[in-house]
Amino acid sequence: MNDFLLVLGLAALPAVGTMLGGLAAEVVGVSGRRLSLALHFATGIVLAVVGLELMREALRASAPWITIAAFALGGLGFLGIERSLAYVKRRFGSGEVDTGPSAIFAGVSIDLFSDGVMIGTGTVINPGLGLILALGQVPADIPEGFAAIATLRRSGVGRRTRLILSFSFAIPVLVGATIGYLALRSAPEIITLSVLAFTGGLLTSMAVEEMTTQAHQERSSRLEPFFLTAGFALFALISAYVG
Template sequence: MGIDPAVGDYLIVLGLASLPAVGNFAGALLSETIDVSERMLSLALHLAAGIVLAVVGLELMPEALAGSPAWVSIVAFVAGGAFFVLLDRTLGFVQARLDLGEKASGPLAIFSGVSLDLFSDGVMIGTGTVLNPALGLLLATGQVPADLPEGFAAVASLRRAGLSRSRRLLLASAFAIPIFVGATLGYFALRDAPEIVTLSVLALTGGALATVVVEEMIPEAHEGETSRLGAIFFTAGFAVFTAISVYVGG
């Protein structure tokens, strides 16, 4: 007996979703192999922040606003910001339970923001593969260069916060979870859902990501020793994803 076509297609979706997850993990491993100074971490966070805002501004929100009525996606964007505020509060509880120390709250919030970005990647890969497997491949490969600095910045932040190496590697491995969940949701649930529901999920994710950049990534980037090149790295990050979107994503 052959494999059910639906199961085979789903396995393809998971395989494609693993590409950005591997990219993120590679960035995390890189941060473990070199001595990350405060200035280097600041630059990495600026670069990652620019990439995340580019994802929101160039990929998530234009897609979300293409549906009708557009106000639903706009409200979902605001709800996404509120969701991240709630998530940030929840992280305070997790921080206390794991006895991570007060210094870990910001890095954990950044980790959560990167996880949300990976979740949105998974949703787009899952829904894109349903429409056209070639589109799914394009979306997956296009995300890899953008996910490398995000994984680097997230784990380097956890390292500066004093988390043990085993915990850092465990959290870095956990980056695979949100993208696989997003891909599964995109493939099985959102493909048959009304368009406005799918677009609202993208807008909600966009609102959460925009909030994590403003509330966590940029403030964290300005703690300790910083560099005057931070603003340039921020705009370079935006430009990197713009180039990916234009020349790879088509």
């Protein structure tokens, strides 16, 4: 029971980060340039989480080819998510503009759910790994929450709805962490590591195909490559000194 509470506590960290980003969007105006820089920074963190922790852990498997294959399958998982999101946007979006509350909530929720699964799975392997993964997601989820609520503001969605969505972002990450922990705590190590690798492939695809694509739709800046590598460097510091 104490281990499960630890998992929920760790999963609450990125949830709080996303909510803080959303609340910041309620009181602070943001330019397209700043939003682009924030998303590049978040992308760098996600890539570092995958490269420095998830895959390093996954390659410890007795048969590394299995976890490598699981990582590749994460890309297929992302394609499936894209198709699901396209349906949600068609079903609940506002006309041709896919910025309706349901569509945006679905997109952010899927990302947070994968964060939760990653934290729950990582904690099963090693509580220290779960802590590092949770800490690493906080600075990545703040700009994501900010971007989501800022987009809703631009679309004219009411403040009450925006606040409800900001606080609702805690649900998918806690559910994902619960599933990751309860489903894998008694599973063979190769299964746990494969789920970790699959999540890494999913997050890599999402970071490159979704976050950077959204960033490049905003005003560009010559500092974008720096913010990308700065995000990577920040998680490298967390990994080196917390781990």
